[in-house]
Amino acid sequence: MTERKRDFTDEIIEWEEKNKLFEKGSVRGFDFYSYLRRELVNTAVNSKNGVKTDPFESKGQKDTGLKLFFKLLKKSEKPPVKNVDLLILCHPRRQKAGDVYESVFTDFLENHFENSLTLERLFDDHSHYEPAKTKHLCYTDRLTLRSYVKRLLAKNLRPSEYEAIKAEVRAIMEEPMRSFEKEHGVDLKRKTYYERAVILYYFYLSRKKDYEKFLDEVKPKLVAEVVSKSVDAMLINELCHERGIKVVELQHSLLGPIARYPKGITEKQSPDYYLSYSDYWSEYQSYPIKDENVFSCGSPYFERQVMKYKKPAAGHSDVKKVLFISGAAYGEALSKVACDLKKLGETQGTKIEVIYKLHPDEFGSWREKYPLLVENNVNVIDSRDVSIYEFFNDADAQVGVFSTALYEGIAFDLDTYILNISFAAEFIDFCHDGYGTLINSGQELYDALTNEKPAGAKLSGSALSEKFWKQNAEQNIVERLKMILASN
Numbered sequence: 439m440t441e442r443k444r445d446f447t448d449e450i451i452e453w454e455e456k457n458k459l460f461e462k463g464s465v466r467g468f469d470f471y472s473y474l475r476r477e478l479v480n481t482a483v484n485s486k487n488g489v490k491t492d493p494f495e496s497k498g499q500k501d502t503g504l505k506l507f508f509k510l511l512k513k514s515e516k517p518p519v520k521n522v523d524l525l526i527l528c529h530p531r532r533q534k535a536g537d538v539y540e541s542v543f544t545d546f547l548e549n550h551f552e553n554s555l556t557l558e559r560l561f562d563d564h565s566h567y568e569p570a571k572t573k574h575l576c577y578t579d580r581l582t583l584r585s586y587v588k589r590l591l592a593k594n595l596r597p598s599e600y601e602a603i604k605a606e607v608r609a610i611m612e613e614p615m616r617s618f619e620k621e622h623g624v625d626l627k628r629k630t631y632y633e634r635a636v637i638l639y640y641f642y643l644s645r646k647k648d649y650e651k652f653l654d655e656v657k658p659k660l661v662a663e664v665v666s667k668s669v670d671a672m673l674i675n676e677l678c679h680e681r682g683i684k685v686v687e688l689q690h691s692l693l694g695p696i697a698r699y700p701k702g703i704t705e706k707q708s709p710d711y712y713l714s715y716s717d718y719w720s721e722y723q724s725y726p727i728k729d730e731n732v733f734s735c736g737s738p739y740f741e742r743q744v745m746k747y748k749k750p751a752a753g754h755s756d757v758k759k760v761l762f763i764s765g766a767a768y769g770e771a772l773s774k775v776a777c778d779l780k781k782l783g784e785t786q787g788t789k790i791e792v793i794y795k796l797h798p799d800e801f802g803s804w805r806e807k808y809p810l811l812v813e814n815n816v817n818v819i820d821s822r823d824v825s826i827y828e829f830f831n832d833a834d835a836q837v838g839v840f841s842t843a844l845y846e847g848i849a850f851d852l853d854t855y856i857l858n859i860s861f862a863a864e865f866i867d868f869c870h871d872g873y874g875t876l877i878n879s880g881q882e883l884y885d886a887l888t889n890e891k892p893a894g895a896k897l898s899g900s901a902l903s904e905k906f907w908k909q910n911a912e913q914n915i916v917e918r919l920k921m922i923l924a925s926n
Contacts, residue, residue, distance in 0.1 A: 485624035510583035525658035532567035539567035585644035672707035692842040736911025747827035763838035778880025
């Protein structure tokens, strides 16, 4: 992998180092800077790129008040098994597998660790996908409810304490945030940040007691997780470190700026080990984890999907099928390119079929946000019931800005095009290394699709796929977890 070119994330990292935020970002025993770093970095990047999406806003949480109270009472953290070899912190975004919903990133571990337990946190709308395939399962719902109640009680019954904590956070962050905003022309949403920090302080106090009790009851020998930067995972990691319990994170997506940290930083909220998709990712990401504890293992879910959907190439077709992979942060710009490509195909007499695959976060609002897709009658996919792998298998090319799916499409031998907007910074090196092509407009995309491609030295087919996805992933992960378990 060639040396990565400098981008805006490097400016954030330098700012963190200069102001010693990992050291100073703590009040009353709560490391608020670490717990809020994901949202702060995403806020900075979004503001720099003119993206309106607010990382501090909760998504899809429709239920409030008594309705939410009784909803969260239904599921308990009471474990069905104890003294387990492996505690699994799963991703709540399950997928339909027959009559049940599967946690695609971690359910396979139950087949290899019979003495295991899965803990599932709430999804965006305070719900779960049910019935679940997972056998030994418990939930964070009541822990979350208790922390909501305790935070509200503190705000209303101890307002002076509440405001004092907020003032302590402000005293640490105000000058660094102001200077960063001024230097880079961004809005870090300081007022929202301070409010969120004090909210998390009370969540931390409440959930810490509950998770201490939970861990001491379950007594796991090892923890495996995905999404290690969720509040619950970070808190559990912190408590596991106090108890000498090792934590392993399985890579589940392209993490982007939030996965890059200053060198030499350690966090008690981070896992001890990281199992990446391949050497490419092990080198690219810089989590605060020792280099010797990062291992390339692959993705079992990816391998299963490729095996299920990839079919032998069909005969030649005079229709070029182009798959656009959208995202809430850049969908407006990408949808315009999709519409321009469709119109160029129609006016130039070229048979081009445009397929626009939405991210789940866009399902409910795309017609209002991207009216051009409606006006131009673009084929928009806005359902969880259809796998993106079906479109990979049928497409000739893929177009996007920032998505793990772009790496997945490579396994289906798709030509990859990246819209060259500021949000695509993570893919600039990818294109410069010859794995994709940067385009600036629908016209450039049309020209690239319809002109003969020059011969190049880039990898292709299975060799390119294996660069990003190590083979035999399930075996690799299980063997690595067993080795770590045996070393405890």
